[in-house]
Amino acid sequence: MNSSPITSWDGATAYFTFADSGLGLWLSLIGSVALLVAIIWYGTRHESRDFAKFLKKP
Numbered sequence: 001m002n003s004s005p006i007t008s009w010d011g012a013t014a015y016f017t018f019a020d021s022g023l024g025l026w027l028s029l030i031g032s033v034a035l036l037v038a039i040i041w042y043g044t045r046h047e048s049r050d051f052a053k054f055l056k057k058p
Helices: 022-056
Strands: none
16 A cells, blocks of 8 residues: 655655644644543542542541
């Protein structure tokens, strides 16, 4: 399969998939921010529940 749009790597410094698409960049940014918020929310919820269990023990 030779489906790459790049025919030669000589002089290539970087290749960005969404470089010419503002929509792709915004979707990537929103997705990564949503993932970060979900991770922080889940970690906070988990720690709060575990700490509450710890306080209930005699």
